[in-house]
Amino acid sequence: MPGQMKILEYDVLVIGGGIAGGESALNLANLGYNVLLVEKELSIGGKMILLSKVFPTLDCGACITTPKISEIARHPNITIFTGAEIRIITKKGEHLFEAIVSQNPRYVNIDDCTGCQLCEEACPVSVIDEYQYGLVGRKAAYIPFSIASPRAAAIDIENCTLCGACERVCPTQCIDFTQTVEEFLVKVKSVVVATGFELFDPLKIPRYGYDKFKNVTTAMHMERQLSPTRPFNSILRPGDGKLPDNIAYVLCAGSRDKSVGNPICSQVCCMYSIKQAQLLMGALPMADVTIYYLHIRAFGKGFNEFYAQSQDMGVEFIKGKIGKITEKENGNLILRYEDIEKGKVTEAEHDMVVLSIGLLPNQGISDVFDNETLQLDPFHFVDQSDILASPAKTSIEGVFVAGTASGPMDIPDSILSGGAASAETTSYLRRAAL
Amino acid sequence: MEVEKGKTAKYLKAKRPVPKDVTEQLKSFTKSKKLLLNTLMESEKTVPQLAEELKLPGDEVLFQLMTLLKYGLVETGEIDDMDEYFYYKIKSNGKDKS
Ligand SMILES: Cc1cc2nc3c(=O)[nH]c(=O)nc-3n(C[C@H](O)[C@H](O)[C@H](O)COP(=O)(O)OP(=O)(O)OC[C@H]3O[C@@H](n4cnc5c(N)ncnc54)[C@H](O)[C@@H]3O)c2cc1C
Ligand code: SF4
Numbered sequence: 001m002p003g004q005m006k007i008l009e010y011d012v013l014v015i016g017g018g019i020a021g022g023e024s025a026l027n028l029a030n031l032g033y034n035v036l037l038v039e040k041e042l043s044i045g046g047k048m049i050l051l052s053k054v055f056p057t058l059d060c061g062a063c064i065t066t067p068k069i070s071e072i073a074r075h076p077n078i079t080i081f082t083g084a085e086i087r088i089i090t091k092k093g094e095h096l097f098e099a100i101v102s103q104n105p106r107y108v109n110i111d112d113c114t115g116c117q118l119c120e121e122a123c124p125v126s127v128i129d130e131y132q133y134g135l136v137g138r139k140a141a142y143i144p145f146s147i148a149s150p151r152a153a154a155i156d157i158e159n160c161t162l163c164g165a166c167e168r169v170c171p172t173q174c175i176d177f178t179q180t181v182e183e184f185l186v187k188v189k190s191v192v193v194a195t196g197f198e199l200f201d202p203l204k205i206p207r208y209g210y211d212k213f214k215n216v217t218t219a220m221h222m223e224r225q226l227s228p229t230r231p232f233n234s235i236l237r238p239g240d241g242k243l244p245d246n247i248a249y250v251l252c253a254g255s256r257d258k259s260v261g262n263p264i265c266s267q268v269c270c271m272y273s274i275k276q277a278q279l280l281m282g283a284l285p286m287a288d289v290t291i292y293y294l295h296i297r298a299f300g301k302g303f304n305e306f307y308a309q310s311q312d313m314g315v316e317f318i319k320g321k322i323g324k325i326t327e328k329e330n331g332n333l334i335l336r337y338e339d340i341e342k343g344k345v346t347e348a349e350h351d352m353v354v355l356s357i358g359l360l361p362n363q364g365i366s367d368v369f370d371n372e373t374l375q376l377d378p379f380h381f382v383d384q385s386d387i388l389a390s391p392a393k394t395s396i397e398g399v400f401v402a403g404t405a406s407g408p409m410d411i412p413d414s415i416l417s418g419g420a421a422s423a424e425t426t427s428y429l430r431r432a433a434l
Numbered sequence: 435m436e437v438e439k440g441k442t443a444k445y446l447k448a449k450r451p452v453p454k455d456v457t458e459q460l461k462s463f464t465k466s467k468k469l470l471l472n473t474l475m476e477s478e479k480t481v482p483q484l485a486e487e488l489k490l491p492g493d494e495v496l497f498q499l500m501t502l503l504k505y506g507l508v509e510t511g512e513i514d515d516m517d518e519y520f521y522y523k524i525k526s527n528g529k530d531k532s
Contacts (some may be wrong), residue, residue: 125456126463126501137463137501161452161460164443177442214493232500233510233520240492241481241499242518286517331492 005100005185010036010079012425013099013188015086015365018046019065019411020403021194022072023418024425028192029077031426036186037072037080038101043148044080045069046196050131050145052226054411055275056306062147062228069149082106082150087183090370095189095398095432105179107155112174115143115151119166119175127159133221135231135238141166141175146229189432190425193374193382193394194402194418197359200254200262208253208355213327214239216353219249219272226279235283237352239331245286248335248350249273250322251293255358264379266358267408270297273356274307277315290316290350292337300410325353359408372396381407392421400425466498471507471524478511480519505530 014025017039025035051061087100119141129138131145140160167175202210237244255266277289298307320337361380375383375395382401392400402421403414485492502508511521
């Protein structure tokens, strides 16, 4: 009940701590506004912090993200809630929104946690590591990943046996199983929605055999395998740990496909696949990489050159539509496809297939708005009500959108969009002050 | 209520019993960990060799093995003659602290 809740006041509430939300928060904070950044995961950084290298520069993802993330985390004008949820947002009037925010217990006092990982070592429980996309296990007492921010332990209470081993070894006694959900009533003048995207679930295309054939994997799994904080000792095919030497990419898996409910282009899959192909050729010099595509979307600055570079490196591009994937006894995969240029149906064998899965809207955020409607576009991304003149504007005055919450885009565009959202928010806040 | 720092698990245990599937999952992990480590104790092995010996699917063996590698109980050995599969072995100074 609001009467019993702690009341907090900020200028802006930013929902989502990915690169777009982070950029908005940082710009606003640098202009002197007080920002509350609410992130549902245990770390800020969004998907970007889990990427290997990024196109088109091939810079290390973590090396770009980490300094920005630590600037956000250390900024005196930014308060961060991780592992937190927005329950409801009500517009109370011009420049006044009230949000109810639930802070879920982490069972660790993050200010006291040194990230020593002794609790991890002591914990006997092992469950699937969601931050490694299920490729390895993690403990019930765990640091989400090595470059997480905050780099503090958390207890996965759903899987905890309450044996207390973590507490006994914790040198700072920061583990606290008496923590409970805390609810806050947050009053703000403006809101930035930066809730990002979801990944397409490849189970929706049964003919690709994902999950049934263990050597059919997704590009997000490959990002983890290519990252310096990779789950395996090397790049291995997931079915039996073989070093792959003939890898296929299937583009547009779950994008531009009405039959799976996503008719639009995901914008980044061509480029991230070309990036991964280059990285694979560097990591596995003997490997062949083939990309099956319908069209290559290389529209950004330096993208076409990046595409040409991959061709020069020996990546094979086949304009082909995959009909079906089947598995051989040795785990290799047979791709039956229509070779569009040759005009015939043919087959090819690969020892690993990577599905370049698309970017979907992260639905749900519109439901938290109580007395106003956050309009969605026909594809369920947050609608940009004045896309040409004011790209961050939404259907609710004072609520702005940043990054992939408004549609698929790459990192540079997400940062630009975060910048636009902060500029439009500033102009809205300035109007309040006049 | 005066909370005893460093011994707080008991308060939650008193309020909320540990679900059965959680204890079952712990048992199953402990069992497969022992099995895998015992098999590697005999000699270093590749994933297909472990899968055959333990009668488990290769993907499950890889998951468990990579988890033990992450926990510092297993280490990577040489690659086989065909340059296809790595051998894995018990980590010489790896101690199970859980
Ligand atoms: C496999 C793959 C590889 C890629 N490689 C590249 C590349 O090389 N170069 C490139 O430019 N782009 C790449 N991209 C695209 C890049 O990931 C995105 O452009 C970028 O992550 C978008 O950032 P964002 O902040 O909009 O969204 P996200 O990264 O999705 O961040 C959104 C954040 O909001 C949080 N959130 C969601 N809902 C809520 C809620 N209700 N309350 C609180 N928090 C919430 C999420 O937990 C998340 O932290 C790649 C994408 C994929 C899938
Ligand atoms: S109390 Fe829970 S988290 Fe801590 S060691 Fe035991 S099982 Fe792991």
